Amino acid sequence: MAKQVAGRARKNPSVRRAAAKSAAAGAAGSPHLFRTAVYALLALLFVRTFLFEPFSIPSGSMIPTLLVGDYVLVSKFSYGYSRYSFPWLHPPFRGRILGALPARGDVAVFRLPRDPSVDYIKRIVGLPGDTVQMRHGRLYLDGKEVPRTPDGTFTATGEGPPMLLRRYRETLPGGPTHAILMASDNGPLDNTPRYRVPPGYLFAMGDNRDNSLDSRVMGAAGVGYIPLANLVGRADLIFFSTRGTAPLWEFWLWPSEIRWNRLFTRVH
DSSP: OHHHHHHHHHHOHHHHHHHHHHHHHHHHHHHHHHHHHHHHHHHHHHIIIIIEEEEEOOSSTTTTTSOTTEEEEEETTSSOBOGGGSSSOOOSOOSOBSOOOOOTTOEEEEEETTEEEEEEEEEEEEOTTOEEEEETTEEEETTEEOOEEEEEEEEEOSSSSOEEEEEEEEEOTTSOEEEEEESOSSSTTSSOOOEEOOTTEEEEEOSBTTSOOSTTSOSTTSOOSEEGGGEEEEEEEEEEEBOOOSOTTOGGGHHHHBOGGGTTEEOO
């Protein structure tokens, strides 16, 4: 049958013209599809570089503000742009373009100073020139205790056995009130030296105060002060959240894994 149809096409001029038009349309469609793919890729690169970039939360250092399995949108324009603003490329320039200083209390994504290939997310508590210290589990900024009020308890799950932690509401100077968790007031990071944040740097801490590797840990294995140039952006919105306990092949369990009450909530 295929040979017969081909024979008829050679003998019938109208069929031959139709076949030629079809071939021409197919040839013209391939460059069009390629251009569309290129434009889509450029649009994605523009959005992820200059507007918003998604990140997932892999650890519990920011509980209860962010849970393991949360997916957040980070606004890239909040603090300006640096070489780390580009998701796949690191252009060879220093500093920030259209740079802006974070506010105390912002939840920010930054590149780990000792390993810039790693993204970290913490809360900014100290700005350039501030002094920061922990005393018996209490945060002091410029020598003044940051007020905190008891806010019940919180059971942290997902990393080892469940832990019952004390929950507090903490209010940074000029910043919003946010939740923090404490296992005790005398943990390894609950009493620290007095740190003075150098110019061009920030001091950040996790909200899960006794389970967070942050600026309180200096040296080669820690986080230390965060250069302003390492900022990626501010975490603004939780757009998806999953417990992630069901196997991938058990797709019928996926809806029950989603934390529906956390979808499209602001990060405070």
